[in-house]
Amino acid sequence: MDLSAINPVLLLASLMVAATPILLGGIGELVVEKSGVLNLGVEGMMITGAIAGFAATIETGSPALGFLIAAVAGAALSMLFALLTQYALANQVASGLALTLFGLGLSSLMGQGYVGLKPPSTPKLDIPLLSDIPFLGPVLFQHDPMVYIGIAIVAATWATLKYSRVGLVLRAVGENHDAAHALGYKVRLVRCAAIGFGGAMAGLGGAYLSLVRVPQWTEGMTAGAGWIALALVVFASWKPWRVMVGAYLFGGITVLQLNLQAAGVKIPVEYLSMSPYIITIIVLVIMSSGRGKAALGAPASMGRIFHATG
Amino acid sequence: MQKRTLLKGAVAALALAASPAFAESHGGEKTKVGFVYVGPITDGGWTQGHHHSATEMLKELGEDNVEMVYQENVAEGPDSERVMTQMALDGADIIFTTSFGFMDPTINVAAKFPDVKFEHATGYKTAPNVSVYSARFYEGRAIQGTIAGQMTKSNVVGYIGSVPIPEVIRGINSAYIHAKKVNPDVQFKIVWIYDWLDPAKEADAAKVLIEQGADVILQHTDSTAPLAIAKEAGNVIGFGQASDMYEYAPSPRVSSIIDNWAPYYTARVKAVMDGTWETTNTWDGIGPGMVGIGEITDAVPADVKAQAEEMKAAIAAGTYHPFTGPLKKQDGSDWLAEGEVADDGTLAGMNFYVEGIEGDIPQ
Structure with missing residues (x-):
């Protein structure tokens, strides 16, 4: 065992990279759930974003445009879910699962021509002065822009939900859609917008996988990241900053267990590598029981179908 | 009593109706070959290698003689049994299962379909209708x-x-x-x-x-x-x-x-066509070209x-x-x-x- 082989600077730096996809997916889903909708289709939207972003980057040569297209693709797919659940009043759990299956299939169809290609690399920001700070520089300030955009989105989401009128309306709709409706807020419209935002974020997270973290396209490459993002929201009890902490924790476990293995530390890595999934299962179980849901501070109307009467 | 007779009649009718189709799929010219893959055929590695070899086999033996079916992204474990069973029910004559984790499912399904030949890659369990093959x-x-x-x-x-x-x-x-x-x-x-x-x-x-x-x-x-x-x-x-x-x-x-499985796949499917298929345990390396x-x-x-x-x-x-x-x-x-x-x-x-x-x- 040789712990000195683990470079804490590189470990923390790669932790931030590993956490970004689930951070983006998680913060999007948080907004969706805050509006009272449970969308289990994160995995499907994520992988659709992964291939859409990848394809767009290959065709145009611009990673920035690729990320944009990925967000649009994720949002477009989520509109299907919005249509089903908000207008056709379909069951949200079933529709979300269907969206995941559909996204996985659709992405593999779209990806036929893109296997084995290499995307142009996403440039890393090299912030003068800041990136030269010893230790903190390489850990915090030498990443690609998406890492910072992810953090900025978390901050913006937090501020919007907490301080703005839009955030208040969104929360009102999520807590009690009947009351919000009685006050004259457009429940369906608010929810559709939230679903769209969630889709766009999931798409960005997927594109981060295919453009930065891996970088290439392989069928099924999200490999459960969408589900972890979903669990992250519950784990964070619907608070934006906690989503970020959770994402770094989950991302950190992944990177740490690989580091420990490579350093030859005798720990049961199986348990470490399965821990994000175990936490995921536990929170999903808690979430599915009515009492647990309330105890965790879940939006009261989450998952309930809204039908305006009278 | 009457009910039972009726049921018997129905079974007989079903069997009659099914038998020409059965004869057609087995006694007909085409040999149906199934492949069960653990990943997508575009993974760039393992599954792509198997699929490439499978298509080479198809080319070699001709599409007039062989019909190929395959299923991608099959999870190792119990769910793979469903996929194999479906292939066998659809009239496959030989099924290749191409991942270590398909071992027990292959043995289980093979026991239910004694007339279908199974070939499991990288495993070690054989049966009268199950062969194993791997490369060194x-x-x-x-x-x-x-x-x-x-x-x-x-x-x-x-x-x-x-x-x-x-x-x-x-x-x-x-x-x-x-x-x-x-x-x-x-x-x-x-x-x-x-x-x-x-x-x-x-x-x-x-x-x-x-x-x-x-x-x-x-x-x-x-x-x-x-x-x-x-x-x-x-x-x-x-x-x-x-x-x-x-x-x-x-x-x-x-x-x-x-991994070059093509010669092996060709030989094994050919053996089924000729009726000479036997349980084998193949482990070839660089020499034979696998x-x-x-x-x-x-x-x-x-x-x-x-x-x-x-x-x-x-x-x-x-x-x-x-x-x-x-x-x-x-x-x-x-x-x-x-x-x-x-x-x-x-x-x-x-x-x-x-x-x-x-x-x-x-x-």
Whole structure:
């Protein structure tokens, strides 16, 4: 065992990279759930974003445009879910699962021509002065822009939900859609917008996988990241900053267990590598029981179908 | 009573109705061949290799004689039984199941369909209608080890393991023995990802290994993600796994182990057509052509390349066995005496590291 082989600077730096996809997916889903909708289709939207972003980057040569297209693709797919659940009043759990299956299939169809290609690399920001700070520089300030955009989105989401009128309306709709409706807020419209935002974020997270973290396209490459993002929201009890902490924790476990293995530390890595999934299962179980849901501070109307009467 | 007669009648009618169709699918000209894949046919590695070989088989025997069906992304374990059962019910004459984790499901389904032939890749359980086949990938690993040992400047070779089963452990041992032979200072860092295909995790593993000083990455996982990371890192090399992965040549991909199942698939399907199929246990290597070594690129110095090719020729000719004594096990106990060659039984069930490798095999 040789712990000195683990470079804490590189470990923390790669932790931030590993956490970004689930951070983006998680913060999007948080907004969706805050509006009272449970969308289990994160995995499907994520992988659709992964291939859409990848394809767009290959065709145009611009990673920035690729990320944009990925967000649009994720949002477009989520509109299907919005249509089903908000207008056709379909069951949200079933529709979300269907969206995941559909996204996985659709992405593999779209990806036929893109296997084995290499995307142009996403440039890393090299912030003068800041990136030269010893230790903190390489850990915090030498990443690609998406890492910072992810953090900025978390901050913006937090501020919007907490301080703005839009955030208040969104929360009102999520807590009690009947009351919000009685006050004259457009429940369906608010929810559709939230679903769209969630889709766009999931798409960005997927594109981060295919453009930065891996970088290439392989069928099924999200490999459960969408589900972890979903669990992250519950784990964070619907608070934006906690989503970020959770994402770094989950991302950190992944990177740490690989580091420990490579350093030859005798720990049961199986348990470490399965821990994000175990936490995921536990929170999903808690979430599915009515009492647990309330105890965790879940939006009261989450998952309930809204039908305006009278 | 009446009800029962009615039921009997219905059964008889069904059987009558079914039998012409049955006769057609079996007695007809086309032989139906099924393939069960663990990943997508575009994974760039393992499954792509099988699918490529399957299509070669189809070309060789002709689409007039053979009908091919396949199912991608089949999870290892119980769900694969459903897929195999469906294929058998749809009239497949022979079904190839191409991942280690399909072993017990294959045996279970085979027991239910005694007239259908099954072929399981990389396993060890046979039955009257189940054959097993695998390739001696460790022969290719010996060549990789020879190249890796001489190419590494940091003396650290990273190895991405998938699932700790004998096949993977054999590969690690073989690569290590030969890297050590050409470079006594070489050290292997091994990371397990507990999956055959998970590009994000493979990429993370490659990154971690590179961060911990590895400048050669060997992989026993199915995607090209580790090569993508090696390319990004710049001064790191790797090898194609299962498929050639030539899109990453000349560097980081400096050579590859290519699985060539086509001759085997052709022979086995032909045997079904001729009615000569029997349960067999095939384990072929470089000699018969089941394991191919992809072109060694110019990123490798000429003398190293020559040495690697010499070894390939010796293995193919049968004059050199990668597991030749003296060799000790990791715990220091004797395994093979001077000049002694490992027997297939030990190799097939290999669950120990050879002397010099650090770390434990996860249990």
